[in-house]
Each structure stands twice: as structure tokens, then as C-alpha cells.
Amino acid sequence: MAGRRGATSGAAKRRAQNPYKRPDHFTKAAKSAGFPARSVFKLEEIDKRCRLLKQGQRVLDLGAAPGSWSLYALQVIGAKGRLVAIDLDPLTSSLGPNALVLQSDAFEVASDLYAEHGPFDVVLSDMAPRTTGMRETDQARSFELVLRALEIARAHGAPGSSFVAKIFMGPDFDQARAALREVYGEVRTIRPETVRKNSIEVFLVALAKR
Numbered sequence: 294m295a296g297r298r299g300a301t302s303g304a305a306k307r308r309a310q311n312p313y314k315r316p317d318h319f320t321k322a323a324k325s326a327g328f329p330a331r332s333v334f335k336l337e338e339i340d341k342r343c344r345l346l347k348q349g350q351r352v353l354d355l356g357a358a359p360g361s362w363s364l365y366a367l368q369v370i371g372a373k374g375r376l377v378a379i380d381l382d383p384l385t386s387s388l389g390p391n392a393l394v395l396q397s398d399a400f401e402v403a404s405d406l407y408a409e410h411g412p413f414d415v416v417l418s419d420m421a422p423r424t425t426g427m428r429e430t431d432q433a434r435s436f437e438l439v440l441r442a443l444e445i446a447r448a449h450g451a452p453g454s455s456f457v458a459k460i461f462m463g464p465d466f467d468q469a470r471a472a473l474r475e476v477y478g479e480v481r482t483i484r485p486e487t488v489r490k491n492s493i494e495v496f497l498v499a500l501a502k503r
């Protein structure tokens with residue numbers, strides 16, 4: 294019993310020390326509003342600032358688990374909108390009849406499937422690499438994810454569509470931004486208020502696909 298108490302308090306201590314494991318105000322607010330993760334507030338802020346999502350749109354959500362962004366997007370696009378949500382991991386939320394959920398590597402999904410459900414008005418990528426703790430490696434992998442997601446958005450985004458991609462700030466950031474700028478009329482960099490203080494993530498928001 295004493296051992297178990299020790300293990301429990303050890304886990305609690307680790308949670309307290311690791312901000313990513315500590316349920317903060319935003320985590321609690323997201324849960325009480327029916328979203329599985331605090332990430333919903335990041336998309337909400339991006340959406341409000343860039344007027345991204347609209348009723349009736351087709352949305353592709355890459356890296357969708359546990360499901361907060363998809364649930365938020367579905368609320369905005371409404372019953373006439375369509376959403377495709379893809380993640381390596383299963384979503385913890387059920388999304389409803391106008392969503393297609395695929396548990397898969399986004400880069401192994403057949404192009405035909407994207408074509409069948411697109412062209413998309415908004416392509417979201419909150420994909421993040423499994424972090425190693427080595428900053429340069431994590432940044433390089435995040436950069437790679439952005440470029441690969443951009444290829445999907447380039448192929449399956451409608452003219453005039455938008456693309457949002459999470460990226461870890463690092464030496465490749467300017468190159469990623471420039472790659473988006475080749476495809477989209479405008480690219481903004483947004484660091485939502487709910488991004489944790491010690492996080493290196495920012496979002497590239499690309500508007501008006503050529």
C-alpha cells in the first residue's frame with residue numbers, strides 16, 4: 294500500500310513538473326465544452342483571426358486525434374459541410390455522419406481518396422512528430438511534415454482555399470514559409486495565446502490558394 298501511494302505521488306509529481314501533463318485552465322475549459330483537448334482554442338483563435346471556416350465547406354484535417362479540431366470545424370461547417378479526419382492514432386471523439394475518419398498515415402492515403410472527397414476549402418495540419426527531446430531533430434521532422442502536408446494541400450485544395458500547418462520554430466522556418474508562399478497568395482504566422490509558454494510551435498496560415 295505504501296508502495297502504491299509512493300508510485301501515485303511520484304506520478305503526480307511528474308505531472309506537476311511536466312506542463313504538458315498538467316491539466317490547466319484551458320484543458321478543463323475544453324473538456325467542459327465537450328472537446329477532448331485544449332488544442333481547440335488554438336484553432337478557434339486562428340479561425341477568428343483569419344476567418345477560415347464557413348458553413349458548407351469541405352475540410353481535410355491531417356493529424357486529427359484526439360479530435361478537437363475536427364469537432365470545432367464540424368460545428369462551423371454545419372450539416373452541409375464535409376470533413377475528412379486522418380490520424381495515425383484513433384480519435385477519441387465520434388464526429389457524426391458528415392465526417393469520414395481514417396486511422397492511417399496521412400501520406401499513405403491514396404491520392405484517389407483525397408480526390409474523391411475534395412477539393413477541400415480548408416486543409417488543416419496539426420500534425421506533430423513523435424518528439425525525441427532533441428530540438429534539432431524534432432524541428433527537422435516538423436518541417437518535413439509541413440512540406441509533405443503542403444503537397445497534399447497543393448494537390449487537393451480548391452483554388453482560393455486555405456491551409457493551416459503547425460511547425461516547430463527553427464532554422465527551416467523561413468524555407469517552410471517560402472514554400473507556402475509559392476502556392477498561396479498570403480501567408481501569416483500565428484502563435485495562438487493558448488500555446489504553452491515553453492513551446493516552440495507556431496502556425497503557418499496560408500490563404501487564397503492560387
Ligand SMILES: C[S@@+](CC[C@H](N)C(=O)[O-])C[C@H]1O[C@@H](n2cnc3c(N)ncnc32)[C@H](O)[C@@H]1O
Nearest residue numbers: 356358359360361362380381398399419420421
Ligand atoms: C497535436 S496532435 C493533433 C491534435 C488535434 N488537432 C486535436 O485538436 O485533437 C498531433 C497528431 O498528429 C498525428 N500525426 C503525426 N504524423 C502523422 C502522419 N504522418 N499521419 C497522420 N497523423 C499524424 C499524431 O498521431 C498526433 O495525433
